[in-house]
Each structure stands twice: as C-alpha cells, then as structure tokens.
Amino acid sequence: MSFFKKCICLLGLFFMVPGLLLAKETPTAELLAITINRNVPMDLDRVKALVAQGADVNGRGPGGVTPLVYAAESYAYLSSRGDENHLKSVREVIGYLMDQGADISAQDGRGVMGMLYLLNYGYPEKVMDVVKMYMDRVPNLGIPGHDDKIAPIHFLARTKDKFYGVLESVLKSPKVYQVNFAARSIQGYSLFHFAATRGKDSNGILRLQNIIDYLPAEITKALIDAPDETNSAPLVWAVLSNNIEAVKFLVARDDVDINRVSSEQETPLDMALRNGFKEVADVLLAAGGTQVVRLETINCRGANAAPMSFEKLQDILKYCQKKIKSLEDFLPLIPETMRSHYALVYASRALQKGSMENPRAIMMERNASIIMTFNGHKSLPGYDDIELMRKNPVTKRIELYNVSFKNAAQGKIQIEGPNPERCLKCHGDSPHPNWENWTFWPGVYFGDMMNLYPKDKPWYRKFESAQKTHPRYKYLLPISLQTLELPWGMSGFLVPGVSYNFSLALMDATVLAMHGEQLALEIANDKELKPYRYAILGALSCHQDVEDFIPEGHVLPFQKLKSEYVKQIKSEADEHEKMILQLQNSTPIKGYSGRYNVERFSTDTLSYYPELYKASGEMIRTPNLMWLLKGVKGPAAMKDWSQFFLPGNNHLFSALGYIEVHLWKELLDQNKDTDVWKIYETEAEKLKTTARTERIFSFLYKSAHEKEVCPLLKEKSLSILEQGPVKGL
Numbered sequence: 001m002s003f004f005k006k007c008i009c010l011l012g013l014f015f016m017v018p019g020l021l022l023a024k025e026t027p028t029a030e031l032l033a034i035t036i037n038r039n040v041p042m043d044l045d046r047v048k049a050l051v052a053q054g055a056d057v058n059g060r061g062p063g064g065v066t067p068l069v070y071a072a073e074s075y076a077y078l079s080s081r082g083d084e085n086h087l088k089s090v091r092e093v094i095g096y097l098m099d100q101g102a103d104i105s106a107q108d109g110r111g112v113m114g115m116l117y118l119l120n121y122g123y124p125e126k127v128m129d130v131v132k133m134y135m136d137r138v139p140n141l142g143i144p145g146h147d148d149k150i151a152p153i154h155f156l157a158r159t160k161d162k163f164y165g166v167l168e169s170v171l172k173s174p175k176v177y178q179v180n181f182a183a184r185s186i187q188g189y190s191l192f193h194f195a196a197t198r199g200k201d202s203n204g205i206l207r208l209q210n211i212i213d214y215l216p217a218e219i220t221k222a223l224i225d226a227p228d229e230t231n232s233a234p235l236v237w238a239v240l241s242n243n244i245e246a247v248k249f250l251v252a253r254d255d256v257d258i259n260r261v262s263s264e265q266e267t268p269l270d271m272a273l274r275n276g277f278k279e280v281a282d283v284l285l286a287a288g289g290t291q292v293v294r295l296e297t298i299n300c301r302g303a304n305a306a307p308m309s310f311e312k313l314q315d316i317l318k319y320c321q322k323k324i325k326s327l328e329d330f331l332p333l334i335p336e337t338m339r340s341h342y343a344l345v346y347a348s349r350a351l352q353k354g355s356m357e358n359p360r361a362i363m364m365e366r367n368a369s370i371i372m373t374f375n376g377h378k379s380l381p382g383y384d385d386i387e388l389m390r391k392n393p394v395t396k397r398i399e400l401y402n403v404s405f406k407n408a409a410q411g412k413i414q415i416e417g418p419n420p421e422r423c424l425k426c427h428g429d430s431p432h433p434n435w436e437n438w439t440f441w442p443g444v445y446f447g448d449m450m451n452l453y454p455k456d457k458p459w460y461r462k463f464e465s466a467q468k469t470h471p472r473y474k475y476l477l478p479i480s481l482q483t484l485e486l487p488w489g490m491s492g493f494l495v496p497g498v499s500y501n502f503s504l505a506l507m508d509a510t511v512l513a514m515h516g517e518q519l520a521l522e523i524a525n526d527k528e529l530k531p532y533r534y535a536i537l538g539a540l541s542c543h544q545d546v547e548d549f550i551p552e553g554h555v556l557p558f559q560k561l562k563s564e565y566v567k568q569i570k571s572e573a574d575e576h577e578k579m580i581l582q583l584q585n586s587t588p589i590k591g592y593s594g595r596y597n598v599e600r601f602s603t604d605t606l607s608y609y610p611e612l613y614k615a616s617g618e619m620i621r622t623p624n625l626m627w628l629l630k631g632v633k634g635p636a637a638m639k640d641w642s643q644f645f646l647p648g649n650n651h652l653f654s655a656l657g658y659i660e661v662h663l664w665k666e667l668l669d670q671n672k673d674t675d676v677w678k679i680y681e682t683e684a685e686k687l688k689t690t691a692r693t694e695r696i697f698s699f700l701y702k703s704a705h706e707k708e709v710c711p712l713l714k715e716k717s718l719s720i721l722e723q724g725p726v727k728g729l
Helices: 027-036 044-052 067-078 084-099 114-121 124-136 152-157 161-172 191-195 207-212 217-223 234-240 244-251 268-275 278-286 310-319 327-333 421-427 454-467 503-524 530-541 562-586 603-608 612-616 618-633 657-667 674-689 706-721
Strands: 342-345 360-364 370-374 385-391 398-407 412-416
Touching: 027 044, 027 067, 044 084, 067 084, 067 114, 067 124, 084 124, 114 124, 114 152, 124 161, 152 161, 152 191, 161 207, 191 207, 191 234, 207 244, 234 244, 234 268, 244 278, 268 278, 310 327, 310 385, 310 398, 310 412, 327 385, 342 503, 360 503, 385 503, 398 421, 398 503, 503 657, 530 618, 530 657, 530 706, 562 618, 657 674, 674 706
Parallel strands: none
Antiparallel strands: 342 360, 360 370, 370 385, 385 398, 398 412
C-alpha cells in the first residue's frame, strides 16, 4: 500500500504545486502564474502581451496576492540564489507592472506589501534597486495589516542595518508615507518590540535609540514598556534575541519594568537563564532582575510547574483526584508552558475529532517530549479524552496513551496504554507522529504559512470570541514566542514578521525531534545495518551516490535499482497532490488554496538551476537512504516512518537532518572514529551556539565539512564491507 493511503491519526498536511494553484484560463490568471513562478526567468514580452489582452495588474491570486506582490516576493527569494539574468527579468517585470498602474501599496491576504518582502527576505546588495523603485513612488506605509495588524512600520523597525536608510526616510517624513508610529498589532506588538531585536548599526548607534530620536516623547513613554498579549514588553524581545546592547539600554531606563512576569510565569531573567544567555542574565541580575519561584510539589489549585510529563500527569491525577471531576477540572492544572504552545485542528482523521467551532487542541511542551490533545464539544468523538503522545525518557521511544475522564465524577479516571491497539492502526507498530511540516496545513487554523486562510477567518473569529467563556478553551493561553528545548540545544527566537503564529512550526520541530531520535536509535541498534553504518551516514550527509560506499560486487539482500526509488518518489508526490484535491473537496477550504507550494524542481527548473538538485538534498538523500535501508532490510524497512521523512515532501525544508544529527551520535564510536567524530562534534556544537532551528535542516550535508568527511566515511565503509558482513559486525 502506498504510504499516503495510510490513515492519518494526528493530522496530514498537504502541499500544492504550481499547476494546481492557477489555471491559465484568463490573461489575469496567466499573469499571476508567471509572477508566482520563481523557478525560471520571467517573460516580459509575454507579460506585456497579457496586459494588452486585458490582464488586471491588480488582480488577486491565491492568498489575495497581486502580480506585483508575487514578483517582489520572488525577487527577494531569488536575491540569495538566482543568477543575474533571472533577477533582471523579474526586475523588468516589476518596473513594467508599476508603470502600468500596479498598486505599490497593495497587500496580500496576510497584510504584507511587496516592498516589505524585499526588506525582510532580500539580500540588500541585490534588492536595493527594487526597493528604491518602491520608495520613489511613495508607498502608503500607514495601511495596517489585515489579520494581525502588524503595520509596515513594524517591519521597518526590525529591518536589516543595510536598509536603515529606508527606515530613516520614513522616520524623517512620517506624513509623506502616512505612518502611525503608535500602531499596535492585534497581539499588542509595537515598533519597539521589533526594534528591540536589532543591535547597533555600522555607526555604533542602537536601533532603539535611532527610532526614539525621531519619535514624539509621548509615544516613547506609552510604548517603550507596553506589553503584548503574553505580557511581554520589548525587553523580553531583546532578551530572547540575545541582544545585550538593547537589554542594557532598556534596563537603564526608569520606565521599564525588568521583572514583569509573562503569561508563562517567567521574568526576563528566567528567559535569559533558560536560553543560556549568560551575559544578558548578568546584565539583568546587576539591574535587580529576579526569578519566579515555582514549587515542584503537585498543585491542585492551579497550574503546576513546568515541564509537563507523563509522570507529572499521573501524580496530578493521583493527588488531585478529589478535585478532578471532569476534564475541565484537569486542564487548568497543566503547566502554562504547555497551554501556550498548541495547534487548533478543525479537519482531522484522528480518532478524536474537531470542528470549525470546536477544534481539536494539540498542546506541546517546550522540551519537545510530550503532546496532549482535547476537543470542545460533547458531540465530537473523543470529547471525554486526553490523547497523549510522549517520548519515553529512558527508551527514547514514542508511546501513545488515552486518558478517559468519562467517569471522573465517580472518581474513576482511566489511563489506557502504552500504545492501545486502536492507536497503532494509524500510528504504526513502532509508533510515530502523523504530521507533516512546512508550509501548507489545510484543516488547521493558521495553516496558510502560519496565517489564516480567507475562509477560515470568520470561523476562527467566532471561535476566538467564544474562547474566553468556553469551559475548556478558556484555559488556552496566548500563543507563546518562547523557544523550544530540542535534544541538541535551543531553537531560535522566531520574531513575528510576515507570519506571526508560530505554533505549527513549533509543532513541526517537536514531532521531528521526537521521531528523528527514535528512528536513529532503531537504525543504530539494528545488527543487520551495523556493517553499513558509514554508508548510512554517507547516504545522509554526502553529495554523492550511496553505491560509492559499497564495494564493487557487494550485493544487498533485497537490492533494487535506485532509479526505481526515484520513480517511487515522483509517484508518491503525484499521489500526494491528488490527496490535496480530495481533502479540499471534503473540508471547508474547498475552492481555494494556500499561496505556497512544494516547489518541486521540475525539468525546466533543473535545466536552468542544475545545482538545486544537490542544494535541496532530498532528491539525492531520500533515494540513497531508501536504496540502502530497504536493500538490507527489505521492502517494509521504512513502513513506520512519518510523512516528513519520506518522499513527496517540501524539499526546501529537509527533515532528514533531524535523523542525521542523531545518527552521527549513535552510529559512531568516539574512541575508534576519532577523525569523523571531531567533525561531528564541531557541527553539533554549532547547533547549540547558533540559535536558529533551521540549522538542523542543513547539518553536515550542507556544511563546509561535507567534502572533508565523505572520503573518510567512504574509506571506512569499504574497509568494513570488504571484510564481509560477519567480520564487519
């Protein structure tokens, strides 16, 4: 059976490809299709012909995007990887659209205008000419965002130093650009929150000070310490960004509360210490910073101390049995850190269901070790239950549980597990999460690149308005901006910008970390795979065929041509696309799609950018890994692997790194493999010191050590396998 036909218990996430996004039935649709396609140069002559045929230069495509916004976003993307001819073609199309009356202040469905994509994602040296084209036409920067009201001035406040001239122009002439410096987002963010993430410029002037110098004193007074919905003021953003200069600047002010407690019951000092920011912590301590003291004993009257664990759940149920008469009584006892990290699922194939008005809440703990779920209406299956997935701290394996509160009023709360049989039907014999990753989550609120789909908005607003008085959802806290504690170190601070609801991205990291470690251990503990350990690392970390790591004449027990796996990958991806359409026909999102797509590298793309074949990694690593693991273990070798580790995924956001980083640790003997172990340690240390979650995506495969380590792996693999499988053990 194809992997994608398996049932999905937690949730399946699907992507769209360009051909499914836009049908070229009208000149406007074709114009949108040209400007969204960043894979090949844009045809200016064709664009002109379409406009002559009546194409609307301000027409809207998926996600409410105009051709100019599409083109500007494409230009920002290409500034880091496109060649000059490609960039020139997009630049010409942008200029032509502007000359034809394209609205330079137009925002997409997420409330972002084209110039802001350039400022946020573009390489300054490459995009400044297009930014100047915008500024020369004087865009209206006073228009608030649509969903979250993150205004253009917020984007500008955090823009790169090399773009500071753009921000300064706006600060000097706010009336010209119609800017409201006092604008707040729906979450309470001000321009000072964003500015607090930036340090000093090339002239040694702090971004916060730069902005204050231009603002009326009353705006600075009102916003410099104004908290957002999580009760986090700009100081918190400075701390989470490890921005010591901004922290020093803020704690020196009399109007900043350095010990404000967030909704997760943490002070700025707590956050600095948790993230390992020693210098920032020292500054806070010297200024009088304090920590929140939480007792580790079980609390039956309110939230328990973080982190949540299965053992803590058992203790809460044991010691608070007299108080817990329903699931509603249990929810407020869960640590705040878990109730502020969650996804809301309204269309799921899980045993526990959700709906638009009463979605299934999937809560995760910040240490990526446990997930718990509940829904909100008695008509929905699983209403009386908490479904639980956790990583066993001893075995490092994933376990599934069901906690039933159906008879809680009679003093009977039943814990079923580990691994009830009905759960294994979907999650596999070796339990795994059923969740895909980045960037397209239909059936989940904020599924459009972490923003609301247009047709989701009224439903979510209805849910939001009822949440505060709902007997269950009222215990969910505002979505946290806090980092995750992953096995290799802390994730980075995700500064709100184009997207603001990071719960789905954090869910990605949580399930990838949980399952990646389990798969690595399963491979490392398999005696049949042990002789191939260096070849496995080569398959994951090297830009070459895995066959190069196998001696000539050595035949795997179940060996097939690798080209068959490449065909399977393409077939699985095609089937994946069909399932997207099926899902859209069966859920409230029928008739529209997300603007982002899988960006699978088609023939024309590879002919123009052949290096993408290796840069993406997955089109080399996935068939390499399949050929080796299935060749040794047989066709069923990867049957319990989750979606994100298999074909049909978004190749630009590799999930295999989550297995790779664990496998290096598990497969190598640091005493015998000293040469390659040192290289692993160097890269692993970068994961701890480089506060960006996406570092895991590139690990050794995209590191400078790849060319150094792969010959060593090849030599070791050939040496062992030439001895024969028995001696290799």
